[in-house]
Amino acid sequence: MRISVIGCGYLGAVHAACMAELGHDVVGIDVDEAKVALLSDSKAPFFEPGLPELLEKVMPTGRLRFTTDMSEVAGAQVHFVCVGTPQRKGEYAADLRYVDSAVDALAPYLEGTAEAPALVVGKSTVPVGTAARLAERVAELAPAGSRTILAWNPEFLREGFAVKDTLTPDRFVYGLPAGEDGPVAKALLDEVYATPLSTGTPLVTTDYPTAELVKVAANSFLATKISFINAMAEVCEKVDADVVALADAIGHDARIGRRFLNAGVGFGGGCLPKDIRAFMARAGELGADQALTFLREVDDINMRRRARMVEMTREACEGSLLGRRVAVLGAAFKPNSDDIRDSPALSVSAQLRLQGAHVTVYDPEAMDNARKIWPELRFGTDVADTIEGADVVLMLTEWDEFLALDPEQTGKQVRQRRILDGRNALDPAAWRAAGWTYRAMGRPRA
Ligand code: UDX
Numbered sequence: 001m002r003i004s005v006i007g008c009g010y011l012g013a014v015h016a017a018c019m020a021e022l023g024h025d026v027v028g029i030d031v032d033e034a035k036v037a038l039l040s041d042s043k044a045p046f047f048e049p050g051l052p053e054l055l056e057k058v059m060p061t062g063r064l065r066f067t068t069d070m071s072e073v074a075g076a077q078v079h080f081v082c083v084g085t086p087q088r089k090g091e092y093a094a095d096l097r098y099v100d101s102a103v104d105a106l107a108p109y110l111e112g113t114a115e116a117p118a119l120v121v122g123k124s125t126v127p128v129g130t131a132a133r134l135a136e137r138v139a140e141l142a143p144a145g146s147r148t149i150l151a152w153n154p155e156f157l158r159e160g161f162a163v164k165d166t167l168t169p170d171r172f173v174y175g176l177p178a179g180e181d182g183p184v185a186k187a188l189l190d191e192v193y194a195t196p197l198s199t200g201t202p203l204v205t206t207d208y209p210t211a212e213l214v215k216v217a218a219n220s221f222l223a224t225k226i227s228f229i230n231a232m233a234e235v236c237e238k239v240d241a242d243v244v245a246l247a248d249a250i251g252h253d254a255r256i257g258r259r260f261l262n263a264g265v266g267f268g269g270g271c272l273p274k275d276i277r278a279f280m281a282r283a284g285e286l287g288a289d290q291a292l293t294f295l296r297e298v299d300d301i302n303m304r305r306r307a308r309m310v311e312m313t314r315e316a317c318e319g320s321l322l323g324r325r326v327a328v329l330g331a332a333f334k335p336n337s338d339d340i341r342d343s344p345a346l347s348v349s350a351q352l353r354l355q356g357a358h359v360t361v362y363d364p365e366a367m368d369n370a371r372k373i374w375p376e377l378r379f380g381t382d383v384a385d386t387i388e389g390a391d392v393v394l395m396l397t398e399w400d401e402f403l404a405l406d407p408e409q410t411g412k413q414v415r416q417r418r419i420l421d422g423r424n425a426l427d428p429a430a431w432r433a434a435g436w437t438y439r440a441m442g443r444p445r446a
Pocket of ligand 1: 155156157158159160219222226259260261262263264265266267268269270271272333334
């Protein structure tokens with residue numbers, strides 16, 4: 001099939017490459033010339049495991065190309081809208097300007113016929129009600145006589161696993177229009193996803209608002225799960241109980257499950273924080289704000305974890321951060337990503353610096369992004385350079401490189417053998433055996 005993908009960020013670039021991998025003929029469109037140039041050269045504009053290899057594999061087949069020229073969508077039958085919906089500055093609500101302008105720019109090129117309609121597929125995370133509004137907009141702006149249909153097909157990929165999650169997703173969700181357009185849109189999407197569907201991937205077909213809500217409901221649930229275990233960590237800290245053992249124990253209950261119960265410095269990234277806030281804002285507009293007041297608490301618990309990490313660092317430095325050398329391992333919001341949006345590691349680093357500490361940060365992949373946003377922080381060239389002479393080491397993003405550190409060797413470079421594990425990912429016994437004062441969030445002091 002001929003497919004266009006509008007927006008080539010974390011979502012769109014991966015989607016475009018994966019659609020080509022499934023055998024489709026794909027054009028990716030982005031307004032950013034530098035991004036398009038990189039992708040056209042088979043290079044990923046961000047760190048995502050497996051994406052460079054996939055680009056190198058599919059670009060030579062001629063089934064994938066990138067351009068800034070929207071008119072090149074002509075000839076494609078299915079158009080995926082994959083642009084970002086960031087949080088508006090100073091507000092909770094999502095900023096829909098990129099989605100709106102993508103649809104406005106795309107619609108005039110839609111060339112649907114009665115037998116072969118043009119299908120616009122929204123993938124971005126949007127406030128409920130957006131799809132219905134965009135369907136009207138598409139109908140209004142498409143050339144006269146062109147048959148166009150809009151579907152909503154939320155994306156659940158995780159950064160770091162984006163290629164795998166796109167090629168072998170847990171499920172598909174189609175939000176379809178009422179009437180005869182619904183089955184036509186479904187048939188087209190079934191054709192796009194024929195390969196993963198053939199392996200038995202579950203499919204839920206529904207209406208627009210439900211499909212839009214599925215995405216924010218899923219992310220709200222995940223955020224709640226993390227904040228629940230972090231709330232337990234707060235209580236554990238008061239009585240020297242162990243939140244990791246607690247998570248293991250409750251996680252054995254299949255109704256609860258162990259995944260997403262890792263306590264620590266909390267969630268960040270471009271999705272969970274802004275999605276729960278945008279969901280609260282939208283619920284408020286709909287007069288359903290009471291239904292989501294718990295998400296306010298989820299957000300608060302999450303932000304308290306960052307403050308708690310600053311507090312633990314102060315405690316480790318005998319009550320004063322002034323002039324103390326703090327080494328922070330991690331800048332990305334999670335490992336296997338160079339994404340620093342709403343990153344707990346950088347937020348903690350900035351707060352420590354404001355309180356007078358000399359902070360040095362290191363991350364295997366996110367240094368360039370981090371430097372751009374936080375130029376006032378000092379960045380180490382590698383782990384050794386970062387921890388040299390440190391009074392305390394903070395492990396805030398659980399990259400394999402950090403988990404593999406040898407406590408004895410590492411101890412030779414620091415001034416004080418003190419480590420705070422913000423992700424409950426290191427082995428306490430190994431670090432303590434090497435003479436380190438090891439502390440983690442929600443775990444006993446010794
Ligand atoms: C998330 C959803 O998982 C994905 O389905 C959706 O499409 C987009 O948002 P992502 O933002 O890539 O994906 O990261 P995710 O793996 O969900 O992690 C989010 C944050 O939660 C990270 O900062 C991570 O460190 C943190 N986290 C995750 C925890 O603190 N504890 C956990 O147990 C799990």
